[in-house]
Amino acid sequence: MTARRRRWVNVVMAALTALAALGTILPLLFIFGFLVYQGASAINLDFFTRLPKPVGEPGGGMANAIAGSLILIALASALGLPLGILGGVYLAESRERRLPWLIRFVADVLNGVPSIVIGIFAYTVVVLSMRRFSALAGGVALAVIMLPIVLRTTEEMMRLVPASLREAALALGLPEWKVIVRVVLPTARAGIITGVMVAIARVAGETAPLLFTAFGNRFWHQRLDQPIAALPLQIFAYAISPFDDWHRQAWAGALVLITLVFLVSLAARIATRGRYSAVR
Amino acid sequence: MADGIRVKDLNAWFGDVHVLHGIGLAIAPKAVTAIIGPSGCGKSTFIRCLNRMHEVVPGARVSGTVLVEGEDLYAPGVDPVEVRRKIGMVFQKANPFPTMSVFDNVAAGLRLAGVRNRAVLNDAVERALTHAALWDEVKDRLDRPGSSLSGGQQQRLCIARALAVGPEVLLMDEPCSALDPIATAKIEELILELRKDLTIVIVTHNMQQAARVSEATGFFLLGELVEFGVTRALFTNPRDTRTEDYITGRFG
Numbered sequence: 001m002t003a004r005r006r007r008w009v010n011v012v013m014a015a016l017t018a019l020a021a022l023g024t025i026l027p028l029l030f031i032f033g034f035l036v037y038q039g040a041s042a043i044n045l046d047f048f049t050r051l052p053k054p055v056g057e058p059g060g061g062m063a064n065a066i067a068g069s070l071i072l073i074a075l076a077s078a079l080g081l082p083l084g085i086l087g088g089v090y091l092a093e094s095r096e097r098r099l100p101w102l103i104r105f106v107a108d109v110l111n112g113v114p115s116i117v118i119g120i121f122a123y124t125v126v127v128l129s130m131r132r133f134s135a136l137a138g139g140v141a142l143a144v145i146m147l148p149i150v151l152r153t154t155e156e157m158m159r160l161v162p163a164s165l166r167e168a169a170l171a172l173g174l175p176e177w178k179v180i181v182r183v184v185l186p187t188a189r190a191g192i193i194t195g196v197m198v199a200i201a202r203v204a205g206e207t208a209p210l211l212f213t214a215f216g217n218r219f220w221h222q223r224l225d226q227p228i229a230a231l232p233l234q235i236f237a238y239a240i241s242p243f244d245d246w247h248r249q250a251w252a253g254a255l256v257l258i259t260l261v262f263l264v265s266l267a268a269r270i271a272t273r274g275r276y277s278a279v280r
Numbered sequence: 281m282a283d284g285i286r287v288k289d290l291n292a293w294f295g296d297v298h299v300l301h302g303i304g305l306a307i308a309p310k311a312v313t314a315i316i317g318p319s320g321c322g323k324s325t326f327i328r329c330l331n332r333m334h335e336v337v338p339g340a341r342v343s344g345t346v347l348v349e350g351e352d353l354y355a356p357g358v359d360p361v362e363v364r365r366k367i368g369m370v371f372q373k374a375n376p377f378p379t380m381s382v383f384d385n386v387a388a389g390l391r392l393a394g395v396r397n398r399a400v401l402n403d404a405v406e407r408a409l410t411h412a413a414l415w416d417e418v419k420d421r422l423d424r425p426g427s428s429l430s431g432g433q434q435q436r437l438c439i440a441r442a443l444a445v446g447p448e449v450l451l452m453d454e455p456c457s458a459l460d461p462i463a464t465a466k467i468e469e470l471i472l473e474l475r476k477d478l479t480i481v482i483v484t485h486n487m488q489q490a491a492r493v494s495e496a497t498g499f500f501l502l503g504e505l506v507e508f509g510v511t512r513a514l515f516t517n518p519r520d521t522r523t524e525d526y527i528t529g530r531f532g
Contacts, residue, residue, distance in 0.1 A: 095338050164375040168438070170336055172389035172445060173365030182392055186379040 039251030075139030088154025119209030138214025153195025432463025
């Protein structure tokens, strides 16, 4: 192969890979642009501070749904993150073979279960036993969706920590639990946070598992054992309605939802940015 | 440390693979003992048995006795964590904690053992870094990441980290194999300085290094201790033909 031909192939392949990389982010840019185009006109102060107006009346906002989504995410995180992260530590550190293998397998299956099925599970376990739709049921459903993601990323990120660091810590005379808590986890922190962010972004937009758990609510949220509004539910309800004003608000809701996910990821990254973290 | 370390009938396994066969030797206190031999001969496994690091690998097993100050490290009831505080280790590749600064790296052992007093920590860190011949180079950047130092400095940082907890024995597993000759010379100088206070066991691929820094040398081959004795004698007048073949470069 001549040098000329090699250079030519290099240019073509470099351009192709760059184009492919661009292609992967193009859908997001289009979605965002479309949301801004369709929904920006419905975004105003009322949208963030007011409750929805009764059917047919123009105006009103989605303040309850925004607050509801934040509460549901917080609830799901409170239930799912400790369990997922601690479980991930077990998977990464255990010397057993069979039980971790089984847990890994089940978690991967759980990750593939359609979210509506997880909604049915939460409905059966929480809603039926409490005899009412509730924020708690929605939180449980979302937590179950978060679990396998957090579990597996925590494990993977801890495995990426070089064995030489564990050995260095052990050789200093640290007991194994301190090696994990003070050396391995901090080194894997950035990666674990990324996993948590992926999980939060995933559940923030989930609609199906909330349909018959959190149920939705046209008013402000009262207690955790009461139905609660959520952005995806509100978007769904408005999008299938016959009113133009509600359609616009649905677009605006989607725009707010995406922005919310973006801001949560950004804030968590900045807040937890270590001075020098190894695994990213 | 009048007795040094006495190893008797030490055997080690990885799963079913028998990697050390009945090793027995006496390591003199406050002296440097070198372990040489070709790759895979069990030298690293051997020194990892001296601070109970061998058993960290899943499936690894040890039998025999290792007496330090007359006490067997492998006696029932001995806590490996306590053993490792008294017997420090430096590894082939410098492995500073990437999430910690220079200061925090050196303070890590003490801090994680519960020392909170800032003055005590400051003092210990300065002493360890001075001891490791690194203080003058890093005293103005103690808050920089440990991984920002050069390779040779990182290795001395790891030595300082091991020294900070006040061990009586320092095990060094090919500490210079990833370093250039100048950094290597610094570490060797440091070893000669440290032996005034510490018992040092060093694994090395570099026979000149063994000859330069050690009083006694052991030659390992295929998991057996072929020859052990005064360094000068072993290199100039080996008793075993296999040792002679190895040090003259005829095999291995």
